[in-house]
Amino acid sequence: MKRLLPVLLVVACAGAHAALVPDIAINETLTLQYLCAGSKPLKVRYLTGHNGQHFALLAAQPGKPLLFVQTIAASGVKYQADHFIWWTKGPQGDLYDVTRGPDATPLLSCRTS
Numbered sequence: 656m657k658r659l660l661p662v663l664l665v666v667a668c669a670g671a672h673a674a675l676v677p678d679i680a681i682n683e684t685l686t687l688q689y690l691c692a693g694s695k696p697l698k699v700r701y702l703t704g705h706n707g708q709h710f711a712l713l714a715a716q717p718g719k720p721l722l723f724v725q726t727i728a729a730s731g732v733k734y735q736a737d738h739f740i741w742w743t744k745g746p747q748g749d750l751y752d753v754t755r756g757p758d759a760t761p762l763l764s765c766r767t768s
Contacts, residue, residue: 679704689748689765697765699741699748715739715750715762 683703691697702710709725711734723734723741731744739762740751749761 679706679708681705681710688768690768691763691765694763694765696768697748697750697763710734711741713741713750715741 681702682705685701687699687701689697689699697713700712702712704710709732711723711725712720713723714720715736721736721739723736723739726733726735728742731742731747734741734743738752738754740753742749742751746767748763748765748767750763750765751759751761
């Protein structure tokens with residue numbers, strides 16, 4: 656039986672296919688590269704826990720990666736971390752800052768490359 660170590664950040668070993676989130680073993684990862692209008696490419700690592708939870712790891716601000724947790728969405732897949740939302744639908748991904756209000760335009764509007 657694997658022993659799960661409590662950690663605060665996602666830990667991944669080079670070449671390893673497993674990662675840990677606080678006491679949740681990650682059994683599936685997928686990394687996608689997005690091309691964003693007026694910005695550098697954005698790398699997003701999607702993680703699926705053995706318990707069915709879904710996460711996205713991305714830098715909402717340059718050099719500051721955040722672990723986003725999937726939440727309920729009427730359309731597409733919505734992840735939230737702090738005051739940011741990463742919302743995907745098909746190849747499209749949009750990053751929002753909820754402090755800008757419900758009708759604000761995305762900080763980033765991206766498509767998978």
